[in-house]
Amino acid sequence: MRAPLIVIEGLDRTGKSTQTAKLCHRLNGFLVKFPNRETPIGKLLNQYLTDASNPMPLEVAHLLFSANRWEMVKNIEDLLSKGTPVVMDRYVYSGVAYSMAKGLDIEWCLAPDKGLPKPDVTIFLKANDLDSISQREGFGEERYEVASLQTSVRNNFEILRSRYDEWKVIIIDGKDIDQVHEHIWELVCPLTRGVTTGLNRF
Ligand code: TMP
Ligand code: MG
Secondary structure: OEOOEEEEEEOOOOOHHHHHHHHHHHHOOEEEEOOOOOOHHHHHHHHHHHOOOOOOOHHHHHHHHHHHHHOOHHHHHHHHHOOOOEEEEOOHHHHHHHHHHOOOOHHHHHHHHOOOEOOOEEEEEEOOOHHHHHOOOOOOOOOOOOHHHHHHHHHHHHHHHHHOOOEEEEEOOOOOHHHHHHHHHHHHHHHOOOEOOOOOEO
């Protein structure tokens, strides 16, 4: 028996941070946010994301986002095997969806993440109304918070959703924080008794 690995994905400003924190608290789990801006590689990524004049090639940025996940793998696997659920705020799918939106090929994008643990469930917080997202506080502060890019990222998430069967979608339009949380809980609850199968891999 091991604990579940749960991923919450979505565009910028869709409430992932709020929802992952709430879920983690209820599960008594461990929260992992990607990018993890505290690690050596995470610091480079933070610099890249907050300074639009940083000239890093997009392939390099992609590989750093992937390396940032590999930095955390040992930690995550140890927690799961000891029975602590892990909740992730973004993961492989953000890596692929954002880099594809900048023109990189899907298979190229997936390659460096090959071998990472696969989530038991991936919950996609989907906003049908993208205008309301771009009006949320803080939108536009970081490099990828541009409406046209977000539209493309959302389409790429749909491509990924059709490829991976652990995906579940929650439409967030018109729902408040607690309603979204309860919906997430319904999806996660069956996993709280523990998972009998080993971790799958990308
Ligand atoms: P954050 O807003 O969740 O902190 O993420 C920062 C930005 O990084 C966000 O616009 C999504 C983007 N991103 C990637 O481009 N590739 C990745 O692998 C990850 C995890 C995030
Ligand atoms: Mg963001």
